[in-house]
Structures are given as C-alpha cells and as structure tokens.
Amino acid sequence: MRLALRREWAAVAVTALLLMSLAACSGSSGSSGISVGVNTTPPSVNNVQPIVVDSGPFVNGQPVGFNDALYTTVTICAPGTSTCQSIDHVLVDTGSSGLRIVASQIGLNLPFIADANHNPIGNCAQFADTTYQWGPLVNVDVLMAGEVALSIPIQVVGASNFAAVPTACSAGGIAAQTVATLGANGILGVGLFRQDCGSACASTSAPPAVYFSCPAQLTSPCTAAPVAVSAQLQNPVWMFQQDNNGLAIVLPQVGATGAVSAVGSMVFGIGTRSNNGLAGARAQAADGFGNFTTTFNGVAYSSSFIDSGSGGYYFLDSSTTSLPNCAANSFAAGFYCPSTPANFTAINSGPNPNGTEVQVSVNVAFPIANALPLIASPALAFNNIGGPNPGVFDWGLPFFFGRTVFVGIEGQNTPAGRGPYWAY
Amino acid sequence: MLSRRHYGESFATVKATGNEDRRRGVTTLTRTPGRKHVVRNFFILLSILAAAASPAAATLGGSAESVATDQSRFHAKRSVVQRSNYTVHEITRDDGTLIREYVTPAGKVFGVSWTGPTIADLSQLLGTYNTEFQNALRSKRGRRKAAVVRNSDLVVESTGHTRDFHGRAYLNSMLPSGVTEDVVK
Numbered sequence: 024m025r026l027a028l029r030r031e032w033a034a035v036a037v038t039a040l041l042l043m044s045l046a047a048c049s050g051s052s053g054s055s056g057i058s059v060g061v062n063t064t065p066p067s068v069n070n071v072q073p074i075v076v077d078s079g080p081f082v083n084g085q086p087v088g089f090n091d092a093l094y095t096t097v098t099i100c101a102p103g104t105s106t107c108q109s110i111d112h113v114l115v116d117t118g119s120s121g122l123r124i125v126a127s128q129i130g131l132n133l134p135f136i137a138d139a140n141h142n143p144i145g146n147c148a149q150f151a152d153t154t155y156q157w158g159p160l161v162n163v164d165v166l167m168a169g170e171v172a173l174s175i176p177i178q179v180v181g182a183s184n185f186a187a188v189p190t191a192c193s194a195g196g197i198a199a200q201t202v203a204t205l206g207a208n209g210i211l212g213v214g215l216f217r218q219d220c221g222s223a224c225a226s227t228s229a230p231p232a233v234y235f236s237c238p239a240q241l242t243s244p245c246t247a248a249p250v251a252v253s254a255q256l257q258n259p260v261w262m263f264q265q266d267n268n269g270l271a272i273v274l275p276q277v278g279a280t281g282a283v284s285a286v287g288s289m290v291f292g293i294g295t296r297s298n299n300g301l302a303g304a305r306a307q308a309a310d311g312f313g314n315f316t317t318t319f320n321g322v323a324y325s326s327s328f329i330d331s332g333s334g335g336y337y338f339l340d341s342s343t344t345s346l347p348n349c350a351a352n353s354f355a356a357g358f359y360c361p362s363t364p365a366n367f368t369a370i371n372s373g374p375n376p377n378g379t380e381v382q383v384s385v386n387v388a389f390p391i392a393n394a395l396p397l398i399a400s401p402a403l404a405f406n407n408i409g410g411p412n413p414g415v416f417d418w419g420l421p422f423f424f425g426r427t428v429f430v431g432i433e434g435q436n437t438p439a440g441r442g443p444y445w446a447y
Numbered sequence: 448m449l450s451r452r453h454y455g456e457s458f459a460t461v462k463a464t465g466n467e468d469r470r471r472g473v474t475t476l477t478r479t480p481g482r483k484h485v486v487r488n489f490f491i492l493l494s495i496l497a498a499a500a501s502p503a504a505a506t507l508g509g510s511a512e513s514v515a516t517d518q519s520r521f522h523a524k525r526s527v528v529q530r531s532n533y534t535v536h537e538i539t540r541d542d543g544t545l546i547r548e549y550v551t552p553a554g555k556v557f558g559v560s561w562t563g564p565t566i567a568d569l570s571q572l573l574g575t576y577n578t579e580f581q582n583a584l585r586s587k588r589g590r591r592k593a594a595v596v597r598n599s600d601l602v603v604e605s606t607g608h609t610r611d612f613h614g615r616a617y618l619n620s621m622l623p624s625g626v627t628e629d630v631v632k
Contacts, residue, residue, distance in 0.1 A: 118591075119609040149566045151606050151614075152584065152594045195570030195577045197584065212609075219609060223564055229541030231564040312611035328608055332591045340595075356586060357595070412593035415606050419592065 068169030070266045070292055070299065074274070076285040076404040076420070080112040082203045088112070089206050090403055091334035091420040093274075095289060097122065097211060098166035101131050102174040107166070112208045115289065117272070117430055118313075118330030119212035121219040121256030122165060123148060123156055123178040125201060128208045133161035135185070136176055138236055138248070145186060145235035145245045146178045146256060148210070148219065153196030156180040156210070157188040159237075165259040170291050172262035176254065180209065186241040191232035210332070212258060213270055213289070215313045215443035216433050219256040225249050261432045266292025268435035269442060271299060272331060276425030279364070279392065281402030285424065293429055293446075294438035304429055306439035306446035307373030307383045313443060315373040317416035319343075326415050327371070329428065329445055333419030336389055336409035338369075348411065349394055358394035358410040365391050369416065376431060376440030385447070389421070507573045508618055511536075511554040532623045533557070533630070546572065549631055551623045558617035558631035566605065566612045573616055576601050580616070602628065 074095045079088015088094075093115040099122075100107035108130050113122075135143040136159070148156040158179040165172040179185070181200030188198070199205045212219065220233045227249045234255070236248035261267050274287035292299045309315050309328070317327035319339065335358065341348055346365060349355035372384040392407040406424040422428070431442030439446055511534075523546070528535040538546040544563030548556050561567035570577045580603045583596040593606040594614075605614035617631045 114591075116591075147565070148609070149612065150591055151566075151608060151612060152592055153566060153569065153581070153605055154591075190568060190570070191565070194566045194568045195573065195581070196566065197581060214609070216610070220564070221610075223543065223610075226542070229543075231542040231544070233565060313608065314611060326607070326611065326613070330591075330608060334591060337592045351583075351586070357592070410592065411595045412606050413595065413604050415593065417593065417606070417608075 066265065068265070070168055070170060070290060070296065072168040072170075072289040072291065074115055074272065074287050074289050076274070076282075078284075078403055079206050080202050080208050087203045087206050088403070089334055090398060090408065091405055092206060092403075093272075093331050093420055093423070094207065095167070095211060097124075097209070099124065099129075099131065099163040099177070100166065101133060102162050102164055106131060107164075110208050113211045114205075114207040114209065114332055115272070116210050116212050116330070116332030117214045117428075118328065118332045119148065119210065119219060120214045120216045120258040121148075121178065121212045122163075122175075122209065122259055123158075123180050123212070123256075124209035125180045125205060125207075126158065126182040127202065129179060131163070133163060133179070136160040136162060136254070137239075138250070140236075141239055142236045143185070143239065143241070144248075144250060144254075145189070145192075145237045146219070147189070147192035147233050147235065148178065149192070149194065149196065150199075153194070154199035154204075155188070155192055155194065155196050156200055156205075157192050157198075158182045158200070159185045160254075160256070165262075167259065167289075168291065170260075170263040170266060172257070172259040173264075175257045175259060175262050178256060180205070184241075186235075186237040186245050189232070189235055189245050189247075191247060192235070194232075212256075213260055213430060214258065215309055215430060215445075217258050217261050218252055220250075221255070222252060224255060225252050258432060260291060261435060263291060266295050266299070267432075268295065268437045269293040269429060269431045271427050271429045272423055273427045274423045274425070277404050277406050279390070279407060281397055281400065281405040281407075283402055283404070285404040293431060301429060301437075301439055301446055302427075304427065304439075304446040305383050305385055306376050306429070306431065306444045307371060307385065308376040308440075309373060309443045309445060315371060315445070317418075318370040318372065319367070319416070324414060324416055327418070328416075329418040329422060331420050331423055331428075333417050334408075335394075335405075335419045336391065336421050337412035337417035337419055338409060338415065340411045340413045344391075346391060346409075353395060355395040355398050358398070358408055359391055360393045360395050361391060362393065364393070364407065367391065371418075371445075373444070376442065376444040378440060387418075387422070506548060506556050506571065507559050507576050507616055508621065509556050509574055511550045511556065530630075532626050547631075549617070551621060555621055557621035557623065557626075558615065558628070560613070560615035560631055562613035564610055564612070566614075569605075573603070576603075576616070576618075 078086035094112045096111045098109045160176040162174045230249045234250040235245035237245035271290045316325045346359040349360035374380045390407040391409045394408045406421045429446035431444035433443040523538045523540045534550040536548045547560045549558035596603045603616040
C-alpha cells in the first residue's frame with residue numbers, strides 16, 4: 024500500500040510541476056496568489072487527494088503517530104519555481120486553517136515574511152490540549168492532487184533560527200514543534216475559515232496573541248501585532264484556482280475492533296464537477312467561531328464542532344454520559360472505558376446556509392467502546408473511542424468513518440449556499 | 448517585566464450590589480479620590496512584594512491581590528461582582544478574552560475561568576498548579592483534544608479550538624462553604 028501511494032504521489036508531483044510551469048508562464052508570482060485567469064469551466068485537473076490513517080511518520084525507526092490521526096502528503100515549492108518537495112504525514116485538520124510544517128522537514132530556502140518595518144512576523148497556533156506551535160511565516164506554492172495555491176503564507180513550526188516563543192503564545196502550555204511531539208510532519212488546516220485568525224488579527228487596537236512582530240535581529244521578545252487578513256495564514260483550498268469553495272473528506276467505515284490503517288480521499292470543491300456533488304448531504308451552517316449546537320438527552324451544547332484533527336469523540340463527562348473514565352494510570356488515560364460498548368444518539372443542528380436560515384437537524388448515532396483493549400491492539404483507526412470534554416461535543420475523526428463530510432468554506436458560494444457550513 | 452501602567456486603577460473600592468443576576472450585577476470599579484495616593488502607594492508595595500515572589504504572584508490558590516496583578520499583566524479592564532459567599536472578578540481584554548477569578552470571603556482565589564480567541568496564559572492563571580496540570584496531561588494518551596485533569600484537589604478543564612478557547616480550574620479544598628464547583632464557569 025505504501026509503495027502504491029508513493030507512485031501516486033510521484034504522479035501528483037509531476038502533474039503539479041506541469042501546472043507550475045503554466046502558472047509561471049502567465050507571470051503570476053505575486054502575493055495575491057489569485058492572478059491566474061479562471062476559466063468558466065474548470066480545467067480537468069485532478070481534485071482527489073489521497074488521505075490515510077496510519078501509524079504516522081517515523082523518528083529513529085519508530086512511528087510517532089497516535090490513534091485516529093489522518094494524514095496526507097503535501098507538496099510545497101519556492102514561489103514561482105519548480106523547486107519543490109513533498110512532505111508526507113501532514114495531519115489533515117478540519118479544526119484549523121492554514122498549513123504548518125515542522126522546520127526540520129523543510130529543505131527549501133524560504134525567506135521569512137516581514138512587515139512594512141522589515142520585522143519578521145511570527146505566528147502562533149494553540150490547541151485545547153495546551154500544545155502550541157510557534158514560528159515564522161514563509162511564502163510557498165502549495166500543491167495537492169492537481170490543485171495549486173500560489174504563493175501563500177505558511178508557518179514554519181519550531182524554526183531554530185527564529186525568535187523565542189512569546190509567553191502569550193506558549194501560555195504555560197506544551198511545545199509540540201517536533202515531528203515526534205506533534206506526531207506529524209505538519210498540520211494541514213482545511214477548516215471552515217479562509218484564514219487561521221481573520222479580521223480579529225487585523226485589529227490595530229487589540230490583536231490577539233496569534234501574530235507577532237519580531238525584531239529584525241531576533242534578539243528581544245516579539246510582541247502581538249496586527250496583520251492584514253490577506254497576509255495571514257491561508258487555508259490552501261480557498262486559494263486554489265478552481266474547486267476552491269470547500270472540500271469533502273471521504274473515509275471508509277471500520278469495524279468495531281478498528282483497522283490497522285484506513286485509506287480515503289480528500290475531494291476539492293463542492294458541486295464544481297461531477298465527482299464532488301453534495302448528493303443527499305444536509306448542510307448546517309456554523310457560527311462565527313466555527314461552532315454549532317449538539318443536543319444530547321435534551322440538553323443543547325452550543326460550542327460543538329467537527330474536527331478531523333481530534334483522535335476521538337470528545338464529549339461531555341462521566342456524569343452526563345454514564346461512561347467511566349479509563350484509569351488515570353493506564354495508557355488509555357483520557358479516554359472512556361465502558362465495560363460493554365454503549366450506543367448514543369445526539370442531534371446536530373444549525374441554520375440552513377441557503378439563506379432561509381431554517382434550522383437543519385441531523386440525528387447522529389455513535390458507539391463508544393472500551394478504549395483500553397482497542398488502543399492496546401495493533402489497530403489505529405477506530406470509530407468508537409472517545410473521552411471527556413465537559414460541556415462540548417468535539418466530533419473527532421471517528422465521526423468521519425463511513426461518511427462523506429463536506430467543509431463549506433466561509434464566504435464561498437456552493438450549491439448548498441455560502442460557507443461556513445458542514446454537510447454530511 | 449511587568450507593565451506598571453494600570454497599577455493606579457487596579458486597587459479601588461468595589462460597589463457591591465448584592466444582585467444575584469450576574470450580568471446586571473456587574474459593576475465597574477471606581478476610584479475613591481481621597482485615598483488615591485495612599486492606595487496607590489500601598490498597591491505599589493504589594494506589587495513589588497508580588498513581583499519579588501514571582502511566579503507565586505499568580506493566582507489560583509493565591510491571594511486576591513494577585514487578581515490585580517493579573518489585570519495588569521493582561522492589560523485589561525476589571526469589574527467585580529459580589530455574591531453571597533464569594534466574589535467574581537471579571538478581567539476583560541479588548542481582544543475578546545474574558546477571565547474570571549473567583550475569590551473566597553478570606554480573599555483567596557479558589558477558581559478561575561477563561562474564554563477567548565487564544566488560551567489565556569495558564570502559567571499566570573494557575574500559578575504553581577499549572578505544573579501539576581501539565582504533568583497530568585503528559586501522562587495522558589491522545590492529542591488534539593480537550594484537556595481534562597481531575598486530581599483530588601485540582602480540577603482543570605481546557606477545551607475549544609482555533610478562534611474559540613475556553614476552560615476553567617478550581618481547587619476543591621478551597622470552595623467556600625455552600626459553594627459548588629458549578630459556579631466556576
């Protein structure tokens with residue numbers, strides 16, 4: 024399987040390089056990244072990107088991935104050139120936006136992006152488990168399947184030749200800036216939003232701790248600073264020349280004892296060509312934070328979300344689910360460990376994104392099994408592991424198995440209406 | 448180093464309304480003009496002591512003075528709600544971050560909560576308890592998820608995702624009599 028995949032990647036890279044040549048001929052190496060002419064009929068590029076759940080990248084001969092981690096291979100190029108490299112095992116994350124690559128995996132010579140005062144810009148990503156990634160922005164062309172995003176900012180995670188992480192970014196949390204600690208060579212944020220931060224980070228009065236202005240000599244601490252929306256980390260999908268209104272993640276179902284690996288597709292565009300129609304999927308808009316409401320046992324939890332980057336169904340707590348937590352001293356600590364599998368149903372709801380605002384509700388049934396024997400087994404892809412997340416439903420990767428999940432990107436028009444929305 | 452810009456406004460009298468409705472009961476801190484300089488000097492002294500004791504200056508389990516230190520460090524506005532058995536200090540940053548610190552009648556911080564576009568500085572908010580929290584997290588499997596730690600005394604819950612983080616922490620041993628952990632939110 025791995026060999027087959029690699030051949031596929033090679034084909035992808037060749038296709039992409041051809042496209043790059045075309046793009047270079049059109050003289051479009053500007054920072055806007057959208058200056059290539061768009062035909063009314065999308066060119067017949069490949070819009071299907073292979074994705075896989077497996078044991079992750081290897082460090083010192085050992086795989087460093089974790090359960091339910093979804094990966095893909097991304098090709099990055101020095102902007103406007105055919106100097107490219109493919110990076111495997113980049114985590115596919117619908118819970119964030121923008122591409123982040125661990126510094127040690129980048130072989131291209133890419134200058135830091137600086138602001139108008141020639142101060143390099145630092146970027147911070149945080150996750151609820153209090154891990155963070157810090158590093159400079161650089162411009163690259165991003166290639167996936169036959170799609171190209173020209174000259175977009177990405178984050179170089181943990182660059183050793185960059186300024187120290189600001190305390191507002193580390194925030195007392197844990198650095199996950201190496202392949203081993205991240206369990207991946209990078210993070211591909213293909214979530215609901217166009218940028219990682221958006222207009223909040225363009226605020227000159229009170230920018231949050233996401234973008235930082237760093238002194239040119241990189242000696243004194245970086246300080247939070249506004250960055251124009253167009254200069255922020257971009258979701259690569261909406262920067263494609265076509266098929267840029269969203270994507271679908273397609274994964275096969277797995278059995279109750281899990282699977283050693285699972286192979287699926289990330290299909291770019293929604294309703295832009297014959298292979299990415301919504302079919303019967305029902306669309307539900309998310310709010311400005313990317314949240315929607317999940318109702319469980321009659322109680323509405325309004326900060327719920329879908330996140331392929333979460334390795335389980337993370338929802339509520341033992342008292343509301345009657346699911347026992349795994350022993351704190353076991354290697355399944357942080358998961359639920361019911362003695363027999365439990366089946367649940369919850370209702371996800373959000374306004375129809377087609378403009379009517381009528382509430383669309385979808386019943387979702389899901390199982391939770393004892394995580395301890397599953398994690399102890401050789402399997403890695405599970406549709407039935409979960410853990411606590413008080414007051415919130417985080418529909419992690421288990422939700423994606425046996426489904427096609429569409430991500431409608433904010434502000435982009437699709438046959439179901441305008442994003443941000445989920446459809447499944 | 449800490450900014451001292453906000454110290455003068457940090458120490459002030461609190462208008463207690465006794466209103467049990469949290470939103471309507473929020474009052475903005477007001478200065479008492481006659482005591483201004485005495486108060487400021489006193490506070491500067493406290494601040495120096497707090498800084499000298501850093502990182503013990505923060506907060507969960509610490510004294511109420513550390514709330515003011517947090518306000519200063521976070522460059523934020525503060526309002527205070529007096530409840531029957533405890534006090535809630537709300538620290539609001541212009542970037543949308545809201546931090547609440549829950550203080551016992553004896554002036555100790557028994558709980559904190561946060562919500563905002565990024566995760567509040569937990570080394571600041573949790574103080575020495577952040578070490579216990581992080582050590583517990585390291586022993587857990589799985590990543591990219593909520594962080595929930597329930598030790599015998601310390602409870603911390605961190606959840607959310609890019610653009611929308613929230614969480615809370617409290618100390619069971621310090622909950623005032625008649626107050627449950629549910630108030631920390």
